[in-house]
Amino acid sequence: MPNRDSVRWFREQFSEVIAPEIQGTPFDVDMLTAVAYQETGYIWSALCLKGLPTGRILELCVGDTLDEDRGRRAFPRTYEELIASPDGPQLFAVARRALEEVAEHVPDYLPASKKPHKFVHGFGIFQYDLQFCRTDKNFFLSRLYMDFGECLKRVLKELRLAMERIGWGGRTALGDYDFACVAIAYNTGSYKPERGLKQGSSSGGRYYGEAIYDYLRLIRSFDQPIVAARPPGRALVREPTPVTAAGPRFRVDTTSGTLRLRSGPQRDPADLTANVIGDLPDGHEVRAVTGVPVDGFLEVETSLRGAFLRGFAAMAFLEPVQDGQPLPAPAPVIDLPRADLPRKPGQVTRRADKAGALSLNEPDQPGRTGDTPADLCRSLIRIVAWLAVDDSKHLRYQPADGSTYCNIYAHDYCHLAGVYLPRVWWTQKALMALAQGMAVSPRYADTVDEQRANDLFRWLRDFGPQFGWRQTGTLTKLQTEVNQGAVGLIVARRKEDGKSGHIVAVVPETESHQAIRNAGGEVTSALQSQAGDRNFRLGTGTPDWFKGERFAESAFWIHS
Known part of the structure; x- marks a missing residue:
C-alpha cells in the first residue's frame, strides 16, 4: 500500500507537471498518483527511498513479462509475433534492455531476465502497453517512457477515452468511486456498473477497480493527521457527506412518529414505503434545496447522525425556521462506560451453548486483523465463516420456541470485529446513577438488561456515536x-414494541457472493449475514426488507 513518503515523493516530483495538463478535466493529482501506484508503485516507491535520481527511476518503471501462455491476448502475444512485426527487432531490443535493467533493481524480474526471449510489455510510470507500438512506435523506440510528461499525456488520453467508452464523456467532475470505475475501463476497455469494483486485472485478492479505490482513499487520507492514530484492525472510513443546500431552513413537526423522506415528490397509496429513503425524527432540522414546493413536497438535504440524506418531505410536516434562530441546545453528553457482564473464572461461552447474555470467549475465535482493505475484508469473512450461523450445532443462533437471535449474532460479529455493540446495556436506573457520577457495577436484571433488536435500534440512535458508530x-x-473493511449494520425497529425487530451484519463482497446492483451501479441489496427465521452466512436477503410495513423505522450504521 502507498505510504506517506512515497506519495510525498510523487507529489514533489510531478505535481507541477500534472497541474497544467489536468486543467479542464475531472482528474486530479491524487487520482493520477493512485494509477501510478497501481501500475508501478512497487518499483518507484522502493527506489525513491533508496535515493535514486528521478530520471533513473522513470527509466526503470517497466514491467509485465507475461506472454500468451500466461493469458496475454493483445499484440504482441509472443516473442515470435513481435519479431515478425515492422521494426520488431528494434522494439524487442528496447523491451529486452528494459527488462535486464529493471531486473538489476527488482529481484522479481530476475527469472524472466534469464530467458533470452523474454521482454517487458508495459512502459513508463503509468504502464503504456507495447500494443500501442503500431500507432505510437516512436514512444518505444526513442524511449520516451523515461519522460514523465510524455507518459502523462498518454495516460490522460486513455482515461478520457475510457470515460467516453462508458458514456461519461461529458462529465466535468468525478468522485473517487467514479474514478475507480473509469480506471476499470482504462484497464480492461469496459465497465459493468452492476458488478461494482470487482473488475479488471486481479492481484493479491483485489481487482483493479478495488485497488485504485483503496489507494486513492488512502492517498487522500495522508492530508488528515488523525489517520496516523488509526489502530490496527480498523478501517479507514470516509467522512460524512456535508449538507450543501442553501435554501430556507425547516424543522420537522410531526408531534408523534417520524417524517418519511422520499426519493420523489409522491407516495404510492398501494405501497407507502416504496420510495422511502429515510425517517426524520420530530424536531430534526433540514435545509431546502430550492424552496419551491412540488405537489405538496419540498426537496431537502439534511445530515442524520452522520448520514447525508437528500429527498422530498411532505410540507405539511415542516415548519419554517428563521435564519439566525439558534438550533435547540443538544442534550449534555455523558461519557458512559461499556456494559459487559462479568463471568466466573474459567467460564467459557461457546457457539454451541444456548443463547445467553455473555459474549463469546472461545480460545480459537478469530478477530479483525490487518491494515489494508483486503486484509480487513478477509478477516471479516473469516469471522463469518467461524461463527457459522447456519450450523445446527451452534445452538446460540438457532431459532427455538418462536424466538430468533439476530441480536446475538450481530453482537458476536461486532464483538469479534473489535467494535462495541452491547449484549446488555444499562437500565434507566443505572444510567441515572452514572449521570450523577456514581460507580455502577453490571448486574443482570438490576443494572443491565439484555438488548434485543428494537433495543439495539434505540441504542445505536442514542449512544452509538459515543462508541464510534x-x-x-x-x-x-x-x-x-x-x-x-468497516463493520456495517442494517437495523429496523418494529411498530409493535413487543414484537421482534431485526438487525443484520453487512459484510464484504467476495468472489462468490456480491451485493445486487442496478444498471446504474447503485446497490439495491447489500451482502448480508444474519440469524433470524432463516440463518445464512452470506446472502442478499429480501430486497428492502427493512421497509416492510411491520417496521416503524430503519437505519444503516457503520463503524471503522
Missing part, C-alpha cells in the same frame, strides 16, 4: 465502506 444514507455507501 455513525449512520450512512444509502446501501451503496454502506456496502462501499464495508468493502473497505
Whole structure:
C-alpha cells in the first residue's frame, strides 16, 4: 500500500507537471498518483527511498513479462509475433534492455531476465502497453517512457477515452468511486456498473477497480493527521457527506412518529414505503434545496447522525425556521462506560451453548486483523465463516420456541470485529446513577438488561456515536465502506414494541457472493449475514426488507 513518503515523493516530483495538463478535466493529482501506484508503485516507491535520481527511476518503471501462455491476448502475444512485426527487432531490443535493467533493481524480474526471449510489455510510470507500438512506435523506440510528461499525456488520453467508452464523456467532475470505475475501463476497455469494483486485472485478492479505490482513499487520507492514530484492525472510513443546500431552513413537526423522506415528490397509496429513503425524527432540522414546493413536497438535504440524506418531505410536516434562530441546545453528553457482564473464572461461552447474555470467549475465535482493505475484508469473512450461523450445532443462533437471535449474532460479529455493540446495556436506573457520577457495577436484571433488536435500534440512535458508530444514507455507501473493511449494520425497529425487530451484519463482497446492483451501479441489496427465521452466512436477503410495513423505522450504521 502507498505510504506517506512515497506519495510525498510523487507529489514533489510531478505535481507541477500534472497541474497544467489536468486543467479542464475531472482528474486530479491524487487520482493520477493512485494509477501510478497501481501500475508501478512497487518499483518507484522502493527506489525513491533508496535515493535514486528521478530520471533513473522513470527509466526503470517497466514491467509485465507475461506472454500468451500466461493469458496475454493483445499484440504482441509472443516473442515470435513481435519479431515478425515492422521494426520488431528494434522494439524487442528496447523491451529486452528494459527488462535486464529493471531486473538489476527488482529481484522479481530476475527469472524472466534469464530467458533470452523474454521482454517487458508495459512502459513508463503509468504502464503504456507495447500494443500501442503500431500507432505510437516512436514512444518505444526513442524511449520516451523515461519522460514523465510524455507518459502523462498518454495516460490522460486513455482515461478520457475510457470515460467516453462508458458514456461519461461529458462529465466535468468525478468522485473517487467514479474514478475507480473509469480506471476499470482504462484497464480492461469496459465497465459493468452492476458488478461494482470487482473488475479488471486481479492481484493479491483485489481487482483493479478495488485497488485504485483503496489507494486513492488512502492517498487522500495522508492530508488528515488523525489517520496516523488509526489502530490496527480498523478501517479507514470516509467522512460524512456535508449538507450543501442553501435554501430556507425547516424543522420537522410531526408531534408523534417520524417524517418519511422520499426519493420523489409522491407516495404510492398501494405501497407507502416504496420510495422511502429515510425517517426524520420530530424536531430534526433540514435545509431546502430550492424552496419551491412540488405537489405538496419540498426537496431537502439534511445530515442524520452522520448520514447525508437528500429527498422530498411532505410540507405539511415542516415548519419554517428563521435564519439566525439558534438550533435547540443538544442534550449534555455523558461519557458512559461499556456494559459487559462479568463471568466466573474459567467460564467459557461457546457457539454451541444456548443463547445467553455473555459474549463469546472461545480460545480459537478469530478477530479483525490487518491494515489494508483486503486484509480487513478477509478477516471479516473469516469471522463469518467461524461463527457459522447456519450450523445446527451452534445452538446460540438457532431459532427455538418462536424466538430468533439476530441480536446475538450481530453482537458476536461486532464483538469479534473489535467494535462495541452491547449484549446488555444499562437500565434507566443505572444510567441515572452514572449521570450523577456514581460507580455502577453490571448486574443482570438490576443494572443491565439484555438488548434485543428494537433495543439495539434505540441504542445505536442514542449512544452509538459515543462508541464510534455513525449512520450512512444509502446501501451503496454502506456496502462501499464495508468493502473497505468497516463493520456495517442494517437495523429496523418494529411498530409493535413487543414484537421482534431485526438487525443484520453487512459484510464484504467476495468472489462468490456480491451485493445486487442496478444498471446504474447503485446497490439495491447489500451482502448480508444474519440469524433470524432463516440463518445464512452470506446472502442478499429480501430486497428492502427493512421497509416492510411491520417496521416503524430503519437505519444503516457503520463503524471503522
